[in-house]
Amino acid sequence: MNEFAKLIEAADSICILGHTNPDGDCLGSTLGTKSYIKNLYPDKKVNVYLQTANEKFRFMPGFDEIIHVPSDRKYQLCIMCDCNGYDRLGDYKTLAENAGTLYVADHHIPGSQKFEHSTIIPEASSACEVIFDLLDKDKITKETAECLYLGMVHDTGVFKYSCTSQHTMEIAGFLMSKGIDFGHIIDDTFFTKTYPQQQVLGRVLMESLMVMDGRCLAGWLTCKEMKFYNVTSKDIDGIVSVMRETRGIDCAIFIYEMTNQNFKVSLRSNNHMLDVARVAAHFGGGGHKMAAGCTLQGSYHDVINNITKELSLQMYAPEFVSNRS
Numbered sequence: 001m002n003e004f005a006k007l008i009e010a011a012d013s014i015c016i017l018g019h020t021n022p023d024g025d026c027l028g029s030t031l032g033t034k035s036y037i038k039n040l041y042p043d044k045k046v047n048v049y050l051q052t053a054n055e056k057f058r059f060m061p062g063f064d065e066i067i068h069v070p071s072d073r074k075y076q077l078c079i080m081c082d083c084n085g086y087d088r089l090g091d092y093k094t095l096a097e098n099a100g101t102l103y104v105a106d107h108h109i110p111g112s113q114k115f116e117h118s119t120i121i122p123e124a125s126s127a128c129e130v131i132f133d134l135l136d137k138d139k140i141t142k143e144t145a146e147c148l149y150l151g152m153v154h155d156t157g158v159f160k161y162s163c164t165s166q167h168t169m170e171i172a173g174f175l176m177s178k179g180i181d182f183g184h185i186i187d188d189t190f191f192t193k194t195y196p197q198q199q200v201l202g203r204v205l206m207e208s209l210m211v212m213d214g215r216c217l218a219g220w221l222t223c224k225e226m227k228f229y230n231v232t233s234k235d236i237d238g239i240v241s242v243m244r245e246t247r248g249i250d251c252a253i254f255i256y257e258m259t260n261q262n263f264k265v266s267l268r269s270n271n272h273m274l275d276v277a278r279v280a281a282h283f284g285g286g287g288h289k290m291a292a293g294c295t296l297q298g299s300y301h302d303v304i305n306n307i308t309k310e311l312s313l314q315m316y317a318p319e320f321v322s323n324r325s
Helices: 003-010 024-040 091-096 127-134 142-155 166-176 181-189 195-205 223-228 239-243 277-280 298-316
Strands: 011-019 045-050 077-081 100-106 118-120 209-213 214-220 251-259 262-269 291-297
Touching: 003 077, 003 100, 011 024, 011 091, 024 045, 024 077, 024 127, 024 142, 077 091, 100 127, 100 298, 118 127, 118 181, 127 142, 142 166, 142 181, 195 214, 195 223, 195 239, 209 277, 214 239, 214 298, 223 251, 239 251, 239 262, 251 298, 262 277, 262 298, 277 298, 291 298
Parallel strands: 011 045, 011 077, 077 100, 100 118, 214 251
Antiparallel strands: 209 214, 251 262, 262 291
């Protein structure tokens, strides 16, 4: 029995947290962990605390039981999934601070905050992959498998991003053997979009600009435009991935305005020589080598200019080989 299992066994009350604006991997790792624990220990008090997520994930086991209201309750154990810093927890960080014991399961590059109990593997495809390796494989149910598979699908771009490994595919095969409807999970949560989502994607692509000598594609949405198309941040999480698929570019930048001149920045690298996590970290953000993000203030022109200035330190280095070469 590993440390993770021992801590779960010893705790009567457990809260599970993830990062703000929960995506597929955040939901999959938190809900998958809850499903696993409740199957083993039905009498334990286990709650997941997250911000409101996209309705396309409603079919997931435990989705309707997620608590969206912050709390100062003291749990015996707090499990933090898909992030490794209190700053990513938003209003739920008090739960982590108040917990008797904290365990972190993540795959992002570790920040300055250190934890006594953790499994942080930046090479893993997803937090769901990290969680899977902590579980007793014989105790994984179909419901737990659905959650973990969904998270892996979303953080690997349906198993095509560079973070996908042989181990990733072996885990996916094991989860599929539990009888999950993997086709439904992929189509309904990754590919299928609403009409407003398709419209706003078209808008971003039509208005996008090739910058840095055509080596980077940049797109943006303002609050006014998001209101016009009646979309929220939960509706636009896949736009940067579509931009990344543009042939010949080294990276994609997508920004959207959260409040007046306050932009969320998403970065995707299309070149193994370009580490966008370094760029995001410069602005107080984080992520992975090929996918990262941060928050910046200013007009959208200012934000894009600041990001490209930092990108240029890598992309215009003498040893950098561009995809346009």
